Amino acid sequence: MKRRIGEYGMVLVLIALCVLFSLLTLNREGAMSGAGVERMVGEVSRVAGPASTVLVVGAVNKVSGEFATKVAEKLNAESFEKIQTVVGNPRDLRLAWDEKKAAGIVPVAIVGGGDVLNWTVLTSILTEHPEVKLLSPTERMQSDFLKRSNLLAIVDRIVVIAVIAIGMTLIILTGGIDLSVGSLIALSAVIATLLMKAMGGLEASPWAVLLGFVLATAACGLIGAAGGFLVAQFKVAPFITTLGIMMMARGGAFLLTDGFSIYQVPDSLTWLGQGATAGIPNTVILLVVLYVAAHLFMSHTRYGRYIYAVGGNEEAARLSGVPVKAVLMFVFLVGGLCAGFGGCIQASQLNSGAPNLGMMFELYVIAAVVVGGTSLSGGSGKIFGTLIGAFIISVIQNGMNLLGFDSYLQQVVLGAVILGAVLLDKSRQTGGLSKLLKR
Amino acid sequence: MSEAAPLLEMKGIRKRFPGVLALDGVDLTVQEGEVLALLGENGAGKSTLIKMLGGAHQPDEGEIRINEKPVSISSAKDARDAGIAVIYQEFNLVPRMTVLENLFLGREKTRLGWIDERSEREQAIEWLSRLGLDIDPDECCGDLSVARQQAVEIARALSFDARILVMDEPSAVLTDKEVEKLFGIVKELRENGIGIIYISHRLDEIDEIADRLVVLRDGKRIGTREVTETSRDELIEMMVGRSLEEEFPSRDVNVGEERLRVENLSRGRFVRDVSFSVRAGEIVGFSGLVGAGRTEAMRLIAGADVRDRGIICVDGKEVPATSPRSSIASGICLLSEDRKGEGLVLNGSAVDNFGLPNLRRFSRFGVLDETEEREEFSSYTEELSIRLSSADQRVGDLSGGNQQKVVLAKWLARHADVILFDEPTRGIDVGAKFEIYQLMNRLAAAGKAIVMVSSELPEIMGMSDRIIVMREGRIAGELKNTGDLAPEEVLALAMNENAA
Numbered sequence: 001m002k003r004r005i006g007e008y009g010m011v012l013v014l015i016a017l018c019v020l021f022s023l024l025t026l027n028r029e030g031a032m033s034g035a036g037v038e039r040m041v042g043e044v045s046r047v048a049g050p051a052s053t054v055l056v057v058g059a060v061n062k063v064s065g066e067f068a069t070k071v072a073e074k075l076n077a078e079s080f081e082k083i084q085t086v087v088g089n090p091r092d093l094r095l096a097w098d099e100k101k102a103a104g105i106v107p108v109a110i111v112g113g114g115d116v117l118n119w120t121v122l123t124s125i126l127t128e129h130p131e132v133k134l135l136s137p138t139e140r141m142q143s144d145f146l147k148r149s150n151l152l153a154i155v156d157r158i159v160v161i162a163v164i165a166i167g168m169t170l171i172i173l174t175g176g177i178d179l180s181v182g183s184l185i186a187l188s189a190v191i192a193t194l195l196m197k198a199m200g201g202l203e204a205s206p207w208a209v210l211l212g213f214v215l216a217t218a219a220c221g222l223i224g225a226a227g228g229f230l231v232a233q234f235k236v237a238p239f240i241t242t243l244g245i246m247m248m249a250r251g252g253a254f255l256l257t258d259g260f261s262i263y264q265v266p267d268s269l270t271w272l273g274q275g276a277t278a279g280i281p282n283t284v285i286l287l288v289v290l291y292v293a294a295h296l297f298m299s300h301t302r303y304g305r306y307i308y309a310v311g312g313n314e315e316a317a318r319l320s321g322v323p324v325k326a327v328l329m330f331v332f333l334v335g336g337l338c339a340g341f342g343g344c345i346q347a348s349q350l351n352s353g354a355p356n357l358g359m360m361f362e363l364y365v366i367a368a369v370v371v372g373g374t375s376l377s378g379g380s381g382k383i384f385g386t387l388i389g390a391f392i393i394s395v396i397q398n399g400m401n402l403l404g405f406d407s408y409l410q411q412v413v414l415g416a417v418i419l420g421a422v423l424l425d426k427s428r429q430t431g432g433l434s435k436l437l438k439r
Numbered sequence: 440m441s442e443a444a445p446l447l448e449m450k451g452i453r454k455r456f457p458g459v460l461a462l463d464g465v466d467l468t469v470q471e472g473e474v475l476a477l478l479g480e481n482g483a484g485k486s487t488l489i490k491m492l493g494g495a496h497q498p499d500e501g502e503i504r505i506n507e508k509p510v511s512i513s514s515a516k517d518a519r520d521a522g523i524a525v526i527y528q529e530f531n532l533v534p535r536m537t538v539l540e541n542l543f544l545g546r547e548k549t550r551l552g553w554i555d556e557r558s559e560r561e562q563a564i565e566w567l568s569r570l571g572l573d574i575d576p577d578e579c580c581g582d583l584s585v586a587r588q589q590a591v592e593i594a595r596a597l598s599f600d601a602r603i604l605v606m607d608e609p610s611a612v613l614t615d616k617e618v619e620k621l622f623g624i625v626k627e628l629r630e631n632g633i634g635i636i637y638i639s640h641r642l643d644e645i646d647e648i649a650d651r652l653v654v655l656r657d658g659k660r661i662g663t664r665e666v667t668e669t670s671r672d673e674l675i676e677m678m679v680g681r682s683l684e685e686e687f688p689s690r691d692v693n694v695g696e697e698r699l700r701v702e703n704l705s706r707g708r709f710v711r712d713v714s715f716s717v718r719a720g721e722i723v724g725f726s727g728l729v730g731a732g733r734t735e736a737m738r739l740i741a742g743a744d745v746r747d748r749g750i751i752c753v754d755g756k757e758v759p760a761t762s763p764r765s766s767i768a769s770g771i772c773l774l775s776e777d778r779k780g781e782g783l784v785l786n787g788s789a790v791d792n793f794g795l796p797n798l799r800r801f802s803r804f805g806v807l808d809e810t811e812e813r814e815e816f817s818s819y820t821e822e823l824s825i826r827l828s829s830a831d832q833r834v835g836d837l838s839g840g841n842q843q844k845v846v847l848a849k850w851l852a853r854h855a856d857v858i859l860f861d862e863p864t865r866g867i868d869v870g871a872k873f874e875i876y877q878l879m880n881r882l883a884a885a886g887k888a889i890v891m892v893s894s895e896l897p898e899i900m901g902m903s904d905r906i907i908v909m910r911e912g913r914i915a916g917e918l919k920n921t922g923d924l925a926p927e928e929v930l931a932l933a934m935n936e937n938a939a
Contacts, residue, residue: 300806300807300809301802301805301806301807302798302799302802302805302806302807303805305791305794305795305798305807306798308784308787308791309784309787309791309795312784312785312786312787313780313781313783313784313785313786315780315781316780316781316782316783316784316795317784317795318743318763319741319743319763319773319775319781319782320763320767320795320796320849321763321764321767321768321795321796322795322796323764379784379786379787380786
């Protein structure tokens with residue numbers, strides 16, 4: 001049990017960070033802002049049924065007028081039948097009220113805020129008819145961090161890194177490392193967009209986009225596998241192998257484009273990185289699907305087991321008949337595929353391809369894996385740990401942005417967090433911080 | 440010998456490792472100007488004892504005194520300060536650095552932070568010439584012959600004013616000529632009043648160089664003799680002698696068809712023209728000294744290393760044996776002597792280790808059927824009485840005996856026909872040993888062909904039907920293990936005494 005907590009201790013860190021940033025970014029939400037309208041509609045429907053009469057009042061050319069119009073629109077959309085909007089001056093309210101009174105109707109409630117509350121007409125109506133309820137919008141505390149738009153921004157920001165981190169986790173689990181993924185992002189994005197350009201540019205069909213994605217991803221997979229071959233067959237250190245590939249891929253991306261960005265792409269390119277399906281952003285769906293698949297693969301298939309065994313004790317695995325070379329090539333293949341796909345997502349998010357994409361991304365990816373609790377010496381780590389690691393990095397960046405931290409300071413903090421995470425991991429392995437210090 | 444106060448005295452030394460009592464109340468003394476030979480079989484406790492002098496291990500009980508003063512040695516520095524120098528079989532030299540740099544490593548002579556090479560060189564030449572060595576201090580240590588590297592080690596040891604010199608099988612790596620030179624140095628040191636502990640397997644050397652000897656067996660001191668007052672036969676008996684009954688379960692031998700045949704197996708100088716065969720139901724023991732090539736031969740058969748030449752057949756069918764995979768597929772499996780390094784993924788769970796060679800059987804289209812895997816594992820846990828808190832227990836946390844059983848379980852599940860046990864009971868306590876022996880007998884009775892490499896002579900004598908003795912990569916002889924075979928015969932073959 002204790003081990004389990006240790007394995008997912010990073011979840012607690014992530015939750016703590018979310019709570020921290022939620023509190024630090026608490027803000028006064030304007031009473032008559034968009035969220036205020038929503039709240040007001042909710043309040044009205046609690047007080048009045050669809051058949052009851054409600055007066056919605058606002059001062060003309062003022063915030064309260066705009067607010068009144070919006071609330072009325074919403075109420076009508078939610079099938080309130082007897083909503084009367086009064087946007088004007090106090091006289092208009094008096095006229096409207098008298099009209100209702102003549103028809104023998106007493107409205108259940110009056111909705112109004114801002115200037116309207118100071119109108120004497122309103123006060124006299126309310127004293128005349130104490131049964132009429134006054135609904136006025138109130139201010140409320142709201143966390144910028146927890147806003148839907150902000151949470152989605154966190155996902156958008158991390159999706160490329162998180163996808164590539166799946167492949168990186170597999171590689172690091174075998175005791176390897178892959179420095180080439182940042183360059184492969186650029187190469188993949190460039191290949192994909194160049195293909196789209198060649199197949200019709202702005203007018204290219206969605207099929208061209210798909211073909212571009214598939215071929216670019218496959219090319220990166222091939223490059224990854226070639227690196228894996230060097231590592232497995234010739235025992236070249238993964239660090240060196242992928243360092244070489246990193247330079248070659250980056251240079252290749254610049255050669256292919258002469259250093260220019262490629263904008264001649266169809267609109268359908270943006271679907272993957274910016275679109276949504278059934279109201280859920282595609283990037284979110286993508287992350288969930290890929291991570292669940294990777295988790296199932298690592299915990300329930302033969303090759304998943306092999307990967308852990310090779311990282312845990314390569315010689316014992318080999319003597320047990322595990323095809324060690326094939327396993328090594330496989331993880332680097334997956335690493336390349338993930339990097340290539342990450343490049344496609346990046347191109348989709350930016351609606352273009354450029355040879356300078358993904359600079360330094362390899363380091364963020366490695367950081368995500370390590371912060372997620374995977375040991376750099378191989379053999380131990382969890383796929384979902386990596387997802388959490390990626391989110392920790394993204395949440396810290398996002399939170400610091402919201403709080404207005406200087407971007408240089410952000411780098412310092414992020415670096416410190418990565419070191420802290422590694423120390424935490426070490427202390428877990430040695431069985432407590434006190435033991436670690438005694439060594 | 441004189442009754443003067445001893446230079447070094449070890450009293451009641453006791454050391455326990457997990458599952459093994461390595462030293463059990465050992466006493467030992469060395470006088471000034473005396474060469475003491477330390478004898479014993481592999482695993483008798485010699486290395487543990489000298490590692491205590493070098494500061495690598497600390498005794499659980501007992502006392503070490505130098506010049507009658509108790510000392511505690513808990514690091515290499517402590518040993519140096521106490522005047523003890525240990526020369527291990529693996530030299531402590533940095534091969535890429537020069538003799539000079541090695542001699543002064545960690546105590547460079549400096550002037551204002553700059554290394555004063557001139558005075559270092561003068562000093563080094565003095566140290567080297569004191570031993571009658573003409574070694575260029577600027578030569579790279581890695582370029583020196585083994586004998587000269589050893590001489591540099593000795594020179595370095597003495598430069599710390601060591602009064603006690605411990606040498607672990609110094610002659611094992613030397614040619615006859617070089618050994619003579621080494622003896623010259625040793626005799627010179629003895630003249631200068633230095634006490635020397637000399638470990639060797641070569642009995643004829645002992646006669647020439649040592650004054651007195653101590654025999655260890657199973658961590659106990661069996662006895663001490665003046666070299667002039669003992670015979671070779673007596674020594675061998677002291678090293679081996681113990682009753683073999685009751686330590687090993689009996690069994691009915693029912694030998695069938697030939698299952699494993701090996702012809703002219705060779706790899707470099709480690710394994711040379713090894714040929715033998717094992718029949719169904721037979722246990723063949725491989726004896727010999729450490730480094731005789733037994734483990735290397737087993738690794739070739741299991742495909743762990745690639746042979747230069749030779750043929751391996753299982754049930755008359757030739758095995759490619761180019762990788763562990765091909766050997767495993769032909770029904771050969773190896774329980775490595777290095778259980779932790781080669782047999783198990785220590786961080787993995789017991790059931791994961793069990794499944795590793797069998798995953799193809801437990802999976803459909805690559806997806807594992809974990810229920811089936813666990814069910815089969817639990818049937819083996821019961822059969823081999825593996826004691827686990829759960830199947831998910833980390834295998835590194837198990838005792839040596841249970842680890843060995845997990846390894847055995849994984850191979851049994853693979854339905855191996857030829858099982859190579861390399862030091863199957865190393866680091867395992869007595870009770871678990873007996874269980875492993877019983878299992879081996881049961882496997883033999885089930886018609887498997889079993890090869891057992893062991894450095895413990897009683898184990899070889901107690902378990903094998905036939906004994907193959909290796910020496911320097913070759914098969915030195917084969918003995919039928921009938922009731923009247925004397926252990927001395929085996930030892931003599933292994934040590935090249937002219938007995939067989």
